[in-house]
Amino acid sequence: MGALAGFSVLLEPAAGGCELDGLFVEPDRMRRGIGRLLIDDAVRIARSRGAQRIDVVANQQALAFYERMGFEYVGEAQTRFGPAPRMSLSLT
Secondary structure (H helix, E strand, O other): OOOOOOEEEEEEOOEEEEEEEEEEEOOEEEOOHHHHHHHHHHHHHHOOOOOOOOEEOHHHHHHHHHOOOOEEEEEEEOOOOOOEEEEEEOOO
């Protein structure tokens, strides 16, 4: 059996959007397209649930990744670690 390379957590739609509550790729497996596959899967699931967008509170270290995936900055969110960028990917 293979080792887990990554995972994503997509919440049910609310107010037209699904929240991407978690996305993780094992550090030694990064930059191999796994993150893109996870985003593609999240898009497929969100669309099947009728969502119009995917929202995420992005970690500063993942900001460039989300931008490459097409997410756009839409504001700031307060987290227990301080402010973080809030990003959204339109599905329409």
